[in-house]
Amino acid sequence: MAGYVSEAVIRRLPGYYRHLKELESEGVMQISSQGMGERMKLTASQIRQDINCFGGFGRQGYGYNVTELREHIGRILGIDRMHRMIIMGAGNIGRAVALSDSFPANGFQVIALFDTDPQKFGSTIGSSPVKDLESIEAFLAVQSVDIAVLAVPTATAQAVANRLWDNGIRAIWNFAPVDLKHPRETTVVNVHLEEGLEILSFKMKHKNNA
């Protein structure tokens, strides 16, 4: 159990969590690796291997308790607690993240947005204020922030990220299409929407060959 967890396993964890939540809402209380595998289109063997990276949550002859496993995986993901987020850039993407209600529903709470457009200062998006990007240092000096969403123009993304790291931010969710240079102790997860669309284009084009 425990020990090293490969990137491949990490990427599957949110899927487990989502499917377990669905099962819960369907009133399903128990599931086997077999059943879970059919649902998620993975082999039962892989399900068991994945789950056992974190310890034996199942019972022989029974399977897994849905709620229990969901809670375990939630704790492993770290989403059993609130995360305070700020959004850098109040453009299309920043707005969409701020207005989403699926993020708060999962404990990701937007506390403020920052932009360079003076027209936007003082306004609110959803229930979050839009502030002057120049005030970010002062803001971070007094506010506790877990995650910064980077939704600024590509050209300024690296510079904004540097200011965030210099002021204590340790995690960035990056929507700008650049590979940010970042200190080793920080975490960056990229979204790179354009790339998804390009992969879709590729797969459409090569559908026959597969």
Add this chain to the structure above:
Amino acid sequence: MAGYVSEAVIRRLPGYYRHLKELESEGVMQISSQGMGERMKLTASQIRQDINCFGGFGRQGYGYNVTELREHIGRILGIDRMHRMIIMGAGNIGRAVALSDSFPANGFQVIALFDTDPQKFGSTIGSSPVKDLESIEAFLAVQSVDIAVLAVPTATAQAVANRLWDNGIRAIWNFAPVDLKHPRETTVVNVHLEEGLEILSFKMKHKNNA
């Protein structure tokens, strides 16, 4: 060369394309697998293997011509042509996609949005009209559409997707947090934003152990 292309390679292709575009705009004309590897944090060996899935674009003793390789990969990705898109759902996400200018810049053109809110019918987002979701069949009967962006509430996502497939759509870019059931001849690429945030949470939490 050519033949089977693994999912791992496909996922790297847009990164190649982006870095080659950057190199072009920096005026760099030639690059070796070594140089490309340093830039993208991959091994030179992997760069050469990846590129050779599609044929020998390099020259011994020289490397790769940046523009030539960028064009080749663009063609492989299928982004050397226009793609006509519709957006299902004119909410936060649908709006953000419609208003983005990075998609049209890469040949992905939004031609219309569809929503269920009568208040939105007849309005425009960016330069695209918002139409009644109920008119989708009539629309698809006369309009050529390559890709549908699915940005409707989770609960209706599957039903909307079914209507799209029944009316000739072969590719869906899905933002709803569900694994869509879909005919084998169709292509679905999922975005699942929430999952990215959960992975970020996981990585923050386990930073020490790595």
Add this chain to the structure above:
DNA sequence: TAGATTGTTAATCGATTAACAATC
């Protein structure tokens, strides 16, 4: 030519799948 760097084959590494004893 000599040096650099590809294309490609072989070796290694890691992830997935299969198998099965342990046990609920």
Add this chain to the structure above:
DNA sequence: TAGATTGTTAATCGATTAACAATC
């Protein structure tokens, strides 16, 4: 108990890396 299903070890498969002859 008998049947089901896990946790875990071993086998397989695939992807990455290393090596090197071909050649620009």
